[in-house]
Amino acid sequence: MSVTDTLGRPLRDLRISVTDRCNFRCVYCMPSQVFGPEYRFMDRKELLTFEEIERVARAFAACGVEKIRITGGEPLIRRDLERLVEGLAAIEGISDLTLTTNGALLAQKAAALAAAGLSRVTVSLDALDDPTFRAMNDADFPVAKVLAGIEAAAAAGLPVKVNAVVKRGLNEHAILELARHFKGSGHVLRFIEYMDVGATNGWRLDDVVPAAEIVQAIGAELPLEPLEPRYRGEVARRFAYRDGSGEIGVIASVTQPFCGDCTRARISAEGKLYTCLFAAKGHDLRALLRGGASDEELGEAIAARWARRDDRYSEIRSAETAGLKKVEMSYIGG
Ligand SMILES: C[S@@+](CC[C@H](N)C(=O)[O-])C[C@H]1O[C@@H](n2cnc3c(N)ncnc32)[C@H](O)[C@@H]1O
Ligand code: SF4
DSSP, rough: OOOOTTTSSOOOEEEEOSSSSSSOOOOTTSTTTSSSSTOOOOOOSSSHHHHHHHHHHHHHHTTTEEEEEEEESSSSSSHHHHHHHHHHHTTTTTOEEEEEETTTTTTHHHHHHHHHHEEEEEEEEOOOOHHHHHHHSOOOOOOOHHHHHHHHHHHHTOOOOEEEETTTTSTTTTTHHHHHHHTTSSOOOEEEEEOSSSSSSOOGGGGBBHHHHHHHHHHHHHEEEEOOOOOOOOEEEEEETTTTSEEEEEOOOOTTTGGGGGOOEEEOTEEEEEEETSSOHHHHHHHHTTTTTTTHHHHHHHHHHTTTTTOOGSOOOOOHHTTTOOHHHHHHHH
């Protein structure tokens, strides 16, 4: 079955947050002033179990979902995550199963994740020098361990993408350093514009480094040419190095929004369905799951919610919308 929303967008991708906790406190995501010792994270019993997540994922697959991304918080801090990977990889209709991680635990976990059926992995890394990286992750975590995680993933046979968020005044100098480092490595580097997700990161438009500026900065030293999108809804704009040594991507969700092609649904770790990263309210699937709904009823609830969807936040973003109540990125999953 395929379902489309009020703007004609099909449901194709599902992002599953498996925890709202994280071992980093990235300044643009979980600022430590807010996510400190007093912060109330979800209780264990509030989280969907792996069995519940698999049931929900099967219902989404029946509604047309082909790609699943596991995220968080930091997904690798959820114990035995490879068991979930194995369950999700076995779902009929799922052709792509990926994971976004900060890489801290990837060196230990990569082989088990690959063996469990993960298709590929995305690792977040915002700088190559320790002072900048530590200032951004606010957990005193060194670059070398993330690089070791990337190596371990590649050695386990997992294709790797590297995501870097760029924040004005913090890590602009990292743009070229990251490009030089990953050029020719086979790993695709992607830059993400700093977004006004959640309500705690103190986002200002002035802090956004536009994707066009990033491409221009790289292209001036390492000549680039634009690539055609591979499919409808591809969020990254891709550029190839003219010398054939690989490609980069930019995710320009602020300066060039892509709501018109957005085919993504998200579920939080407690089983709420969100149809937009910038939503304030979700639809409680856990109540259905734990209330004894059949697979068919679950699928009908998902399809009905998707059919009503009219979100296009990034296209109508303004100084006013930036201050609206929204769920945190660590809660909904990036
Ligand atoms: C919320 S994280 C969850 C997965 C994992 N902890 C990680 O960092 O990769 C997913 C992605 O969202 C990105 N992200 C978080 N806050 C952001 C923001 N305000 N603007 C843009 N990207 C953001 C992160 O850099 C990461 O690549
Ligand atoms: S971006 Fe990822 S690693 Fe950083 S605080 Fe958010 S969830 Fe944690």
